[in-house]
Amino acid sequence: MQIIKTVKELRPIIQGWRREGLSVGLVPTMGYLHAGHKSLIVKAVSENDRVVVSDFVNPTQFGANEDLSTYPRDLERDAAVCEEAGAALIFHPEPEEMYFPDNCTFVDMDSLTKGLCGKTRPTHFRGVCTVVSKLFHIVTPDRAYFGQKDAQQLAVIRRMVRDLNFGISIVGCPIVREPDGLAMSSRNAYLNAEERKAALILHKSLAIGEKMLGDGERDAAKVREAIEKSLGTEPLAKVDYVELVDAETLEPVGRVERPILAALAVYIGKTRLIDNFTFAENAGCDKGETGCI
């Protein structure tokens, strides 16, 4: 498996694969790979002849007071994960390789990005859309793989690919959880032992909402309030948001009558964690344990 740092080196490799008629999958990541990332790579390897994993902590998606400088990084470990999962190549550019000093072109979106995480991270999705577009242009994949844990990001990227005619299939893959239910995230590395225990309240509270929906409750406010009440029992948890939104438009719903996304963001100490589940009347809850959606 190769580690490539520049676009100039990467392009001829991809062109060579194309000449051989090989299909290409892309798994965009910010590194510090965990089992959730590995599941994306394994899925990509099963569906493509060659898989590129991008490993780039993208500065444009971090706000001024966010954790860009402290975001965990470990290329050696990432390389071992990618190799084991069967990736052909890691693309690991420096920020200067991805952004010219006078870069002034961004990809932005009018809807989908204002609510949920966009409320407290107003420039985040502009950074995500910009870097993902750049990666799509650089790698030119047939398919790209994203985790359902970042449900808003997945919906935003699907819409961007549709609106800008990228012609790339976006494959959403389920949340991978620790045995005790905590959704895997590179940011879990920030939690101390007490916070790690407290973080279980996210999954526990969502499970209460899932059960209410499964039992037939359709009033979104009641489900939201029950989730918030449960989160309120954990002293280390500070709620950023709890929302029930239309799974496609991400607009808040009053009643649960079409597929919805129940999503939350909660600070545990200084660490902001997100988690979610989707619910469709006939399909029930997708607990995100198996398969791909």
Ligand code: PAF
């Ligand atoms: O989900 C992530 O890790 C990032 O937002 C992504 C998609 C790699 C873009 O930097």
